[in-house]
Amino acid sequence: MQKPGPALRGIGDRPTDPRLLANPLDFICEDHLRERLVCEVIDGLGVSASLNRQAVLTVLRFLNEELNVHLRDEAEDLFPLLARRCTAEDAIENTIRRIRADQVEAIRLMPAIRATLARWLDTGADLTAADRATLTRFSGHVRRHLVAENAILLPIARARLTRADLRTLSRHMRSRRGLPDFMETPDAE
């Protein structure tokens, strides 16, 4: 599998480079960097006294184009692969359950976040205290999931997933983004 060069890695200030999909765990790790940065933007909006149109658009775009697919990458592919490959000593079931709980809660809050931000853009009217609390709660769930994944699941995934697993993960993540599969590399199993 192609090793992505350092130039492909970013600082989370833009959507993750699709070329990193050749190495799907690197892509997920980079997505987490991106999520962390957008969570900071969301927290900033939650305490902002005035409308920052650019920041609101960044968050809306992230929710619609990036976070949904990231959560599906994990729920539909990464977690089932981990469950299949991990041993009892890895004891990842509880970790996955906790991460899923945060993700489900983030997904549940997403329509309210979208509606709040869209209304803010449309009317420019101040956010209510409840709107601000929902923004903060949402970023808390997103941030907690990525911290647990970076610290626990991704290192285990790097140790346990086979090359065939990584190719499957990469193919599904590309297909989810409407991208064709990579050509098989000569050293592929």
Ligand SMILES: [Fe+2]
């Ligand atoms: Fe994640």
